[in-house]
Amino acid sequence: MAPELRKRKAPAPAPVAEPKAKRGTKAGAKAEPKKAAPKEKKAAAAAAAAAAAPAESEKADKKEEKKEEETEEKKEEEEEKKEDKGEEAEEKAASRVPEEGDVLDLSQFEVEIELNDGTKTSFRKLLEESKEGVVVFTYPKASTPGCTRQACAFRDDYANLTSTGLSIFGLSGDSPKANTTFQTKQKLPYPLLCDPFFKLIGAFGLKKTPKGTVRGVFAVNKEGKDLSRSLPVLCVCCSSLYLTMDAPYSLEEDQVSKKEKEKEKEEEEEEEEEEESWSLEQSCISVAGAKRALASAHLYKPVVDRDPPSANLQAAPTGRRRHECDKAPKFQQNEIFTLQDAFHKLDVDDKGYLDEAETIKATQASERLPYDVVRQTLKEVELDSSRRVEFEDYVDLIAKLRSGGQPASAAPPVPSKPSSHVSGGHGHASKGSISGKIHVQGSSANVTHTINEDERTEFTRHINAVLAGDPDIGHMLPFPTDTFEMFDKCKDGLVLAKLINDSVPDTIDERVLNRPGTRIKQLNAFHMTENNNIVINSAKGIGCSVVNIGSGDIIEVREHLILGLIWQVIRRGLLGKIDIKLHPELYRLLEDDETLDEFLRLPPEQILLRWFNYHLKNAKWHRTVSNFSTDVKDGENYTILLNQLAPDICSRKPLETRDLLQRAEQVLDNADLLECRKFLTPSSLVAGNPKLNLAFVANLFNTHPGLEPITEEDKLEVEDFDAEGEREARVFTLWLNSLDVQPAVNSLFNDLRDGTIILQAYDKVIPNSVNWRHVNKPPASGGELMRFKAVENTNYVIEIGKQNRFSLVGIQGADITDGQRTLTLGLVWQLMRKDITNTLSSLAERLGKREITDNEMIRWANDMSRKGGKSSSIRSFKDQSIATGIFLLDILNGMKSSYVDYDLVTPGRTDEECYANAKLAISIARKMGATIWLVPEDICQVRSRLVTTFIVNVERQVEHEKEECGIETISGRHEEADCFCFQTLIS
Missing domain, CATH: 1.10.287 (Helix Hairpins)
Incomplete structure (x- = not known):
C-alpha cells in the first residue's frame, strides 16, 4: 500500500x-x-x-x-x-503542498539529504528502513533557544514514540557539524537531517521565502495507518507550531466519524478566516513555550505511568475548545498587544529576549508586587539553560502572577507581624522577625534549605557598606536588605570577587575579571563561569571551605550556598586580623605557664573568647563566656564588655532593664556610640545567633581591642618568635581543610600530633589505604589521646607512607607527635604532591611511568612557554628567574593565549613589579579553573615546593581540559585547539 x-x-x-x-x-x-x-x-x-x-x-x-x-x-x-x-x-x-490524508508520490521526495554523521540518504530510504513510519520535525536553526526546546520535547518522549515502531528525525538547513554539536550537547537520541538547499523542506511546504525553515511536524505511516492520535497535536498559531502532549501515545485509530471530521474541518476553516481571538496559548511561538502555557492552564499534565497502547485516550481540547477552559487567564487581543509593547520596550536592543534581573524589576513595577514574589514566580517558569526570558516566558510569568491571587492593582503586602518563613511563590518574609527562617528551593523539588533572615539582612548591609562607591558595582548599591536581590546580583561573580578582596586585600587581581564595558557589552554564561572560577579558587586560597560549591551553583543562584560562601569570606576577613603581628598586645592574654607558641595554636574564636573573658575579669564581673550563643544572648556580658572598653561612653544601665529585647536594643545603642553597631539586631542577639555574635565581637576587637601596649622586653619575645615553616604550613593547612578533614586544621604542627588528621588525608588521597581498626580515635568527650596511643597512630602514618614510596628516611612517628616542624612539613608535602599528581596518573601510564617526575614537569613548563611563542625557561623549581613571575605568565599564555594581556605584564625589575606579575599569574590560573594555594610572596621568594604546586595544578588543568577535547564548552566554541597534549612534549 x-x-x-x-x-x-x-x-x-x-x-x-x-x-x-x-x-x-x-x-x-x-x-x-x-x-x-x-x-x-x-x-x-x-x-x-x-x-x-x-x-x-x-x-x-x-x-x-x-x-x-x-x-x-x-x-x-x-x-x-x-x-x-x-x-x-x-x-x-x-x-501544491501535501496535506493530511494525501498519498505521497515518493518520486517528489528523492532529493539527497545528509545525516549529521555524514551519511547520504533520502526520505524514501528512511521510510523504507523504518518499522511503522517516519516522524520528521523541522526547526529553523540548531542550538537556538526555541529549537532547543523543540528538540528536547521529542527527546523527552522519544521512548514512547519509538516504542510504536516510528523513527524520529530532526530536519533543518544546518551543516552536519552544527547538527552534530547540537545533538551531542542536548543528548538527542535521534539523528538530525541536513538539508542546506532546502529541497526536502520545500517539498514539505515548510520553506520560508526567500530562505529559512518554518517549524513543523510530518508523520508518514508506512502502512497508511492513521497517526493523528499517536503524535502530538499540532495547531497553527502565529505562523508557527506548538505541541500539546494530550495523552499517552498509542497507535489506536481515532473513532471520530467521517461527518464529524468534515464538520471539524469546516469550523477550522471558518476560524482561519475570522479575526484571531488571541489567548495565552496562542501567544506561544515555540514547542516548549506552549507546553508550559498549557500546563499552567491545567490542560497538560506530564504522564508518569503511561498506559499501554490499547488504553482509552482522552484528547486535550483544541481550537476554540481549548480557549473555553476557565482555569486559564483570558488574554484578549489588546492585552497581548500591550504585553508585546511592554516586552519590546524592555528589549531595547531587539535581541528577542530579556535577562532575569531586568524582567523581575520591570514586572515588579508593572504588576505592583514584591520583588521576591515576582522572583519566585519566575523560577516556576521553565526557562532554557541560557536563563533568557523570551516573549512566551514573559507571558507565562504574567499569567502565573495574575492567576495566583495577586491582582495587578494590589499594592505590595505589608505584614502586620513578623513572619517566620516564605512558602511557595507568594510568601514574603518580614524584616526583623525573631528567629526568622526562610525556606528556599533546593536542587530538586523535594529538597528545601533554610536561610536565616537576620543573616541575610546583616550580610547584605555589610556588602552595601564595604563595597559602596566601587567603580564596577557601586551603581547597583545599596541592595535591599529585605529581598533576595543581593543573591541575584552575585551570579556574575563580581560582587563576590570584590567582597573577597575586601576581606583579604590583593587576593584577586581585578584586571582579569570579566566586566561589562567596551570590550564585553554584556556578560554571558561563559564570562560568568570564568569570574566564578576565580571566586571559588580564591576562596579556597584564603581558607574557605567550598567542597560543595561550584561556579554553576552561583550562576543558578543557589541561595543557601551563596550565603554560606559570603559568611565564610566575611568571617575570614574579621578573624584574619586577630594576628599577633597586627596586635602585639595579644601577648597580654597569655595565661600562667603558657608559651607564646601554645597560645598562637589556638583558633581565632578561642582567642576572641580569651579576650572577652580578659575584660570581664578586669571588670571584676562574676560571669565568663565560653560560646557566642547562650552566654551572650541576655546582653549582660555585652554590657560589661562595652563599659570596660569605653567607661565614659557606655554605661551599665542596660542591666536594669528586664525585657530582653529592650535590653538588647540598649546594648546595641552603646555599641553605636563606639561606631560598632554591626552584624547584630536585637532579635538576633536575643536569639543567640552564633555567626552574627561572632562577627559582632570580632568587629569590636578589630576596632577597640582595649589592650595596653606591651613592654619592650615582651616585644622582643614576640619578634623573636620562631616562625619556621609558617608560610608552607599555611598552604598545607589550606590543602588539608580542602579535603574536608574533621576537625578542621587550625595549627598544622599541633593538630597533626595524634595522627588522626593525616590518616584521614591518606584515606582521601589514597582510597582504602587505612585500616581504621588499627587507629586509636580521640575520646568522644573531646579530650586528647594519651601519648603512647598517639605515637601508635603516627607510626602507622609512617608505615603507610613507606608503602606508597614516600621518602621518610630517619623519620619516626614520635617526631610527628612531638611537632618536629621540618619533618612534619616533609611528610605533608609528599602527601600533598601525591594528591595533585594523582590526576596525572593516566598520563604517566601512557608514558610507561609510575608517576610524573620533577624533571618531566619542568620540561612540560618550558615547552608550554615555547608553545606560546616565548623564550623563557627554567632549569629547576629553585631557578631565581621565577621571582619575576614572567615565566609563569608565559606558561599560562601557552595554555590559552587570550588569557594573558602582556600590556599588564611588567619587566619585573623591582619588588613591586615582581609582586604585580605574581598576583596576575595567580588570578589568571584561577580563572582557568586551577586551584592555587600560594600567595604572590611565595613566587617572589621562589619557595620551590609552593612553586611546584602552581606548575602541577595548571598542568592538571591542561590534562583535565584535554580529556574534554571535542566537547563544546559553555562559551559555545570547541576547546580542542587550546588543549595541549603533554604526552607529545616528553615522549
Missing part, C-alpha cells in the same frame, strides 16, 4: 499564485488575457487583407483567404488554451 502522509494543521505554505482558483474560479484572471491574444491577431490579419486588395475583382479571393485564416486562428486559439491549461495544472501541481 502506498505510504500516506499524516499532518495536523501545518503552517500555511508560501502564497500560491491565484489562491481563489481553489474555490472554483478555475478560469480566473489568467484566462481573459489569453483570449485577447487571438482577437488581436485576427483584427491585424483582416486589416492586412483589406489593404492588400488592389481591386474589387479580388474580393472573392479575399473572402476565401479570410475564411482560411479564421480557421487557422481558431486552431491556434484552441491549442493555446490547451497549453495554458497544461501550464496552470503543472504550476498548481508543482506548488
